[in-house]
Amino acid sequence: MKKNAELRGRNLPTQIKPHRFQASVNAATLPQHWFADSAFLTHMLNTWTAIFPDAERYFVRWSKKALAEVKDPQIKKDIQGFIGQETMHATQHEKLWDILRAQGYNLDPVIWIVEKFAFDWLEKALPDKVNYALVAGLEHFTAMFGEIYFENKELMDQMHPEMCRLFEWHAAEEIEHKAVAYDQLMAIDDSYTLRTGVMNLALVGFYLITFGNTLYFMAQDRSLFKLKEWSTMFDVFFGKYDLARKSVLKFLEYYKPDFHPWDNENYHLAQNALAGYDAKAG
Ligand SMILES: [Fe+2]
Ligand SMILES: [Fe+2]
Structure with a gap:
């Protein structure tokens, strides 16, 4: 946890609270490959839509539990806001499951992996502190994304407009609450070994599920062996947009011994979007 003096005067959220948003994706008008006409990019985000609701409910379970353990009133207040935001994310992404099913995709295996294997059996088998560290580690991923x-809007604007709205809202709130699970963990146990050791596990699990299921969805719509798909993927991750290198650098920040999410002061990226949702909600 950063001392207040270190964070004073910086552009950080003053209050974390849900910003009202309703996804209104229409099954009849959503193209099958709704992100840059790319099966790979579409299915990477479809995979996140399939796994986010269970992952976010897992975050909420542990944050509710942390409220009894954390004493700092500001962190407790932030945790309440975090719970509100993650609960909404889970609901909005889950609304898309029926649309993906109507498009012919089988979501059941990936949902089973997260719902039963990860966030039931594994969660119960792991010590509490490992679960808190896992929440903080996974939240570093969502903050990175x-x-x-926001840093690659030219690419992101190639999503179908309604999906773009959903992912923009989610991205903005992930930036806004990016320090909450971290501060929660630091208040419970600030061990570097715990934080980074668990992050190593989170890294393997997150990428196995993300890329494994992306390929599974691609196989389902027979786009797995199309050269165009792999050349787009290469361009996005290793060429024009260079997302692989950018992600690795952002990821490695977490391993600095004195890391804090707000060392990277990027709240300004999300603020316009968040103000827009509040203005619409009145
Ligand atoms: Fe979320
Ligand atoms: Fe989050």
């Missing part, structure tokens, strides 16, 4: 979203 939130930042990548």
Whole structure:
């Protein structure tokens, strides 16, 4: 946890609270490959839509539990806001499951992996502190992707407009609450070994599920062996947009011994979007 003096005067969220948003994706008008006409990019985000609801409910379970353990009133307040935001994310992404099913995709294996294997059996088998560290580690990923979203708008604007709205809202709130699970973990146990050791596990699990299921979805719509798909993937991750290198650098920040999420002061990326949702909600 950063001392207040270190964070004073910086552009950080003053209050974390849900920003009202309703996804209104229409099954009849959503193209099958709704992100840059790319099966790979579409299915990477479809995979996140399939896994986010269970992962976010897992975050909420542990944050509710942390409220009894954490004493700092500001962190407790932030945790309440975090719970509100993650609960909404889970609901909005889950609404898309029926649309993906109607498009012919089988979501059941990936949902089973997260719902039963990860966030039931594994969660119960792991010590509490490992679960808190896992929440903080996974939240570093979502904060990274939130930042990548706003820093690569030219690419992200190639999503179908309604999906773009959903992912922009989610990305903005992930930036806004990026320090909450970290501060929560630091208040419970600030061990470097715990934080980074668990991050190593989170890294393997997150990428196995993300890329494994992306390939599974691609196989389902027979796009797995299309050269165009792999050349787009290469361009996005290793060429024009260079997302692989950018992600690795952002990821490695977490391993600095004195790391804090707000060392990277990027709240300004999300603020316009967040103000827009509040203005619409009145
Ligand atoms: Fe979220
Ligand atoms: Fe989050």
